[in-house]
Amino acid sequence: MNSSPLTLWEQAQSQGVSRRDFIRYCSWLAAAAGVEASAIGQVVHAMENKPRIPVLWLHFQECTCCSESFIRSSHPVVSDIVLDKISLDYSETLMAAAGFQAEKSLHDTMKKYKGEYLMCVEGSIPTGEDGAYCCIGGKSAVDIVKEVAADAKAIIAWGNCATHGCVQAAKPNPTTATPVHKIISGKPIINVPGCPPIAEVMAGTIVHLLAFDRIPQLDSLGRPKAFYSRRIHDTCYRRPNYDAGLFVESFDDENARKGYCLYKMGCRGPVTYNACAVTKWNGGTSYPIQSGHGCIGCSEKDFWDNGPFYQHLASFPGFGIETTADNIGVAVGVATAVGITAHAVSTNLRKGKQIKAEIASSEEKEVSSNKRGA
């Protein structure tokens, strides 16, 4: 490990990157971080003067799709960020070290860069059974998270697992899978949900930290506003069909061929905050809706429990898989109508006599008053 870490510009130079490429790279970073063109100068300045940030990337209950997504970032420089520009001091997936060596590297970085390193978490943390469901190097995930977080500068929670618990936390959540923000407090935590998050979104988040040395603007759920402030539905290219009321009714109908809106196929676009419809996937190639499938809401809390994915309303808890609130509403409505009818019949049985008597006495009075009037 270097005693005085190189700045990014120094490191780029040592790899034979030209000034032109360096500036181009900085412009791309600025764009990825979602800042305006005038801030490019700031990015260049930061790259020239800032040492690399040490990163500790922890993996717990996860499938590694976040890492997989990240290293497939479309722009070549993104892999540069991972592998060169930020120094990845510990990552179960990407580091060369293993076993005791890896643990040593982790602890060395924590000691040497106390309060300066960036902690990335991929995966949820099981808290059930004292954390026994996930142990690394003899320590439970809960203990590791707390230990590493204590001296971290900031924390990035990657993916739905680390931000909401994802499938492990779906009912009944057998391991008590818990997202980072429910375990750690008092540290800046950036939530980057998605299953996985889009590579460019991940890169953009890291770049922001790298270039500006502060966390990006976050919304009330701790997500970077630049990527999570709009719903898929707000920028979906099928949206005109939604407003026009042109919907796909089944995946193989004529409407599907015409590319109508997938709302009735259970599309979660109207309730999902993510950048898919803008940034798209695999270098801007496509995103699920463009490929004919509705959004399943993979960046939202509890999206596994809000199923089935192919119907608009979730099934109502406790009433079987295909029973929606509407089925129950109709049943209660019919029961109410029956109750009302029964009540009306009963009213005439119980109070009919009384009412008839009143009518009769009223008629009598009318007659007598008429007589008096005459």
Place this chain on the structure above:
Amino acid sequence: MENTLIQRVYVWQLPVRLYHWVNALALFLLACTGYLIGHPFAIQSGTEAYDNYWFGTVRFIHFVSAFFFFFNFLGRIYWGFVGNKYARWENFIPTKKAQFEEIKDVLKVDVLQSSVKPLESIGHNSLAGVSYFLSFLAFLFQCVTGFGMYSAMSTSMLPKMFAWIVPMMGGDFAVRQWHHVMMWFFVIFSMIHVYLVFYHDYVEGRGIISSMAGGWKFIEKDHHKK
């Protein structure tokens, strides 16, 4: 000719009546358009999106009705503090012993019909009051969840004031789901409510249906002596 047995009582002031019918109309529109938003009907059509806008219009009606509904509701809350004694909050939240007694009586006489003794109240009876209070809570819930969802597509201040509900309920999906579930509360409430209004008119003959139009009820003169 002066009626010797019946006395007219001015029960529902104009703001209450206005509130009632604006509310009923807005709710009707909200429930219909809301249901359509949840279940748009199928159009197999060869036309292009730019030729149509019916779903946008349905949503537009929902939102416009929502604003009427919301401000109308605020107006009624205000009137609960300054209106006449039949309009005031005390009618909706039972606190006095007499009110709890009345709830029991109404259950016996009108709901279970195990007793035929005549009932006393001139304004809402206490049980009706409670049911309206519950419906006010449901109104509040619909407004909060509705504007919470609306805040995602608006930059204006009013919806933004309700944006907190979304993270609190765990996301837009949950908000939408419960907003939809609540629609059924109003459907059921309206069925029972309209039935009961007719029921009371039929059994008691005090002109309760027209009371929400003109404001007057017809009460027996010896009512207070009982």
